Amino acid sequence: MDSEIVIELINVEKSFGSQKVLDRVNLQVRRGTTLVIVGASGQGKSVILKHMLGLVRPDAGQVKVFDKDIANCSKSELKEVRKSFGVLFQNVALFDSMTVYDNIALPLRERTHLSEAEIRANVEEKLAMMDLDKAGNKFPAQISGGMQKRVGLARALVLDPSIVFFDEPTTGLDVNKSNEIYRLFYKTQAQLGYTAVIVSHDVPKIFKLSDHVALLANKQIQGCLTPEEFQLSDNPHIRSFVETTMGPIYSSEREESSFYEKV
Amino acid sequence: MVILKSVMLKLLEKLGYESLYLLEVTGRMGIFLFSCLGRVLAPPYKLNPIIRQIHFIGSRSVFVILFTGTFTGMVLALQGYYTLRKFGSEGLLGSAVALSLLRELGPVLTALMVIGRAGSAITAEVGIMRNSEQIDALECMAIDPYKYLIAPKFVAGLIAMPLLTFIFDVVGIFGGWAVGVGLLDINQGTFFQSMYKAVAWQDINMGIIKALIFGLLMIWICSVKGYFLHLDRSGGFGAEGVSRTTTSAVVLSSVSILVWDYLISAIML
Numbered sequence: 296m297d298s299e300i301v302i303e304l305i306n307v308e309k310s311f312g313s314q315k316v317l318d319r320v321n322l323q324v325r326r327g328t329t330l331v332i333v334g335a336s337g338q339g340k341s342v343i344l345k346h347m348l349g350l351v352r353p354d355a356g357q358v359k360v361f362d363k364d365i366a367n368c369s370k371s372e373l374k375e376v377r378k379s380f381g382v383l384f385q386n387v388a389l390f391d392s393m394t395v396y397d398n399i400a401l402p403l404r405e406r407t408h409l410s411e412a413e414i415r416a417n418v419e420e421k422l423a424m425m426d427l428d429k430a431g432n433k434f435p436a437q438i439s440g441g442m443q444k445r446v447g448l449a450r451a452l453v454l455d456p457s458i459v460f461f462d463e464p465t466t467g468l469d470v471n472k473s474n475e476i477y478r479l480f481y482k483t484q485a486q487l488g489y490t491a492v493i494v495s496h497d498v499p500k501i502f503k504l505s506d507h508v509a510l511l512a513n514k515q516i517q518g519c520l521t522p523e524e525f526q527l528s529d530n531p532h533i534r535s536f537v538e539t540t541m542g543p544i545y546s547s548e549r550e551e552s553s554f555y556e557k558v
Numbered sequence: 559m560v561i562l563k564s565v566m567l568k569l570l571e572k573l574g575y576e577s578l579y580l581l582e583v584t585g586r587m588g589i590f591l592f593s594c595l596g597r598v599l600a601p602p603y604k605l606n607p608i609i610r611q612i613h614f615i616g617s618r619s620v621f622v623i624l625f626t627g628t629f630t631g632m633v634l635a636l637q638g639y640y641t642l643r644k645f646g647s648e649g650l651l652g653s654a655v656a657l658s659l660l661r662e663l664g665p666v667l668t669a670l671m672v673i674g675r676a677g678s679a680i681t682a683e684v685g686i687m688r689n690s691e692q693i694d695a696l697e698c699m700a701i702d703p704y705k706y707l708i709a710p711k712f713v714a715g716l717i718a719m720p721l722l723t724f725i726f727d728v729v730g731i732f733g734g735w736a737v738g739v740g741l742l743d744i745n746q747g748t749f750f751q752s753m754y755k756a757v758a759w760q761d762i763n764m765g766i767i768k769a770l771i772f773g774l775l776m777i778w779i780c781s782v783k784g785y786f787l788h789l790d791r792s793g794g795f796g797a798e799g800v801s802r803t804t805t806s807a808v809v810l811s812s813v814s815i816l817v818w819d820y821l822i823s824a825i826m827l
């Protein structure tokens with residue numbers, strides 16, 4: 296648990312116009328671990344991720360990746376840092392005028408010197424891994440939302456990144472597919488040992504995958520704890536989050552039925 | 559008195575705000591241009607994207623250029639003939655047609671046609687990529703959007719625009735020949751002789767220089783507008799943002815081409 300810190304947010308503040316979204320956010324991610332950020336919709340989880348990616352600059356505070364303050368470094372330094380990133384955006388952001396195949400091949404074509412045959416082998420392996428064998432020649436607009444998510448994941452993983460950022464990787468997937476994706480994360484992380492930051496609403500299932508869980512509420516991180524500690528925490532925000540998202544699992548059947556009657 | 563003072567203050571504030579905004583936009587555009595031109599020169603040099611862009615900007619504009627070039631030459635001959643006849647110098651028709659085309663109409667009309675066809679498409683394409691976070695995605699993959707997305711367009715624009723202008727000039731001259739010699743019974747020898755005597759290398763150079771500068775202006779303005787769509791003060795959101803920005807890119811690049819046309823002519827003549 297004491298591996299070095301790869302990502303660190305120190306007192307990060309961010310406002311959009313008059314709306315304050317983040318207020319002195321502190322967060323650390325250690326090498327090889329998985330951090331899951333949870334929280335209600337619209338709290339700023341994606342904004343935190345964008346800070347880590349260097350897409351959004353904090354109004355105050357520091358964002359350090361590999362000990363480099365990425366909000367205040369040169370473009371070429373930022374690019375160097377980003378070479379170890381694999382990113383899945385919440386809206387996936389596939390290149391919509393390219394086929395699925397070309398989307399996954401693009402990082403290989405632009406960043407490596409592999410031959411077209413090696414690229415093909417690599418991309419086809421990723422397509423098979425994501426259960427997309429037959430979708431290679433389709434365009435993003437021609438596949439379903441869940442398939443787009445999987446293409447985005449394949450694209451994020453194709454260069455064997457050392458840090459991955461997944462914004463809601465399983466939203467829109469059926470239970471089987473999302474289980475499959477979780478198994479895949481587990482396997483690839485064991486293989487590649489990457490550091491992962493995942494934003495997810497899939498509580499409590501995502502807890503199995505995580506080393507740390509951080510709740511974003513009230514513009515701040517309410518404790519960054521192991522999943523077990525998280526569920527037992529007496530921080531009021533975390534308690535109420537745990538109760539609302541996981542309550543029915545622990546409540547007796549009678550309580551639950553009265554809950555539904557009330558609704 | 560107090561009211562007057564507050565009105566004056568408001569006015570000054572507004573003025574300051576506007577000039578700051580103008581300065582910001584100009585600075586952004588300047589940095590964009592130099593970054594992109596720097597990327598054009600920096601390795602690695604990939605031919606494929608450039609060829610694809612030349613195909614898009616160039617080849618697919620050829621038909622439009624053939625069409626407009628021919629008709630421009632034809633109408634030039636028609637108008638020129640009746641004007642020149644008043645002075646009894648119909649024999650100069652060939653040189654009049656050729657010089658107007660080479661120096662002015664060829665580069666300007668070609669540029670305007672290409673802006674309408676390709677420039678608007680560039681703004682829309684880049685703007686949509688910005689809006690749907692595709693440019694952010696490129697950056698996060700450590701792929702330089704200037705190098706990958708914009709630089710090939712600059713190269714293609716600088717290659718395609720002079721070639722298209724050349725085509726415009728050639729078909730324009732033949733359009734003029736068809737009307738002058740075929741319709742208005744000017745002697746073919748006289749037509750080409752006067753052209754041959756009047757056209758100097760300098761005229762051709764001027765046309766080429768204009769075409770290069772217009773190509774640069776078009777790609778620059780149209781791509782920078784799309785690229786910084788999200789920073790647009792009037793809001794570059796969604797489909798409407800893209801459509802508004804595309805319109806303004808087309809207007810701005812057309813106007814600047816006409817202004818630069820005057821400037822280049824004034825300097826070179």
Ligand SMILES: Nc1ncnc2c1ncn2[C@@H]1O[C@H](COP(=O)(O)OP(=O)(O)OP(=O)(O)O)[C@@H](O)[C@H]1O
Nearest residue numbers: 311312316334335336337338339340341342343385
């Ligand atoms: N570019 C922006 N300009 C203005 N406001 C923004 C911008 N990006 C995000 N916000 C605001 O920041 C807040 C947090 O947004 P964010 O997308 O991070 O939420 P989230 O926690 O990811 O929610 P969800 O779970 O629904 O994805 C929202 O209120 C949003 O309106």
Ligand SMILES: [Mg+2]
Nearest residue numbers: 340341385462
């Ligand atoms: Mg989000």
